[in-house]
Amino acid sequence: MARFSTLFLALLIASPALYAGFVTHDLDTQTALLRLLIAVPVAAIMLAVFRVVTRDYGKTAEEKPPAEATGGEPLKAEAVAGEPFPQRRAEDNNG
Template sequence: MRAVEPGGRVMLGMARYSTLFLALVIASPALYAGFVTHQLDVQTALLRLLIAVPVAAIMLGVFRMITRGYGRKPDEPRKPPEPGEGQPEPGADDPLRAEAVAGEPFPQRRSEDG
């Protein structure tokens, strides 16, 4: 289900837990430097977290777009061909047929070729 803005545009899902968690991971060095070691101003650390949220939303949106069709069944499932007259039933005890492809054999290496 997609969230659609009133203008008809699709939102990126910035309020999803996965987006907020990825933004927290992206901004974690800045948050650590701001709140734990005090090497960075707290406002700067929070600003970096604020910037990381749309970046994470775009990253996850692209990932969701790429993986959207995975795991779905195809529109029309393939049916095995129906056996016609003179063709044996699939799964019968017929021998397996295979084709051999003729080609040049690999050259053998000898120890003298060095």
């Protein structure tokens, strides 16, 4: 939870409150710091979800988990959509 990216995102989320608390003094300093403390776990959850979504992006087949994790056999699918379209050749259009 104390990663640099988490703390940076929390600082970014709480920056309006921190600006109002320390620069313009429109907000109590304690309230601004409390908003920063609330932003830290929110940022950690946001980044954790992002890491889960992008965890397998860019991995090759050797780096991905083996097929045993999915039940042993790779999934096979077959799509049947009725009659196939007749194939046209270039000779058919010339005549």
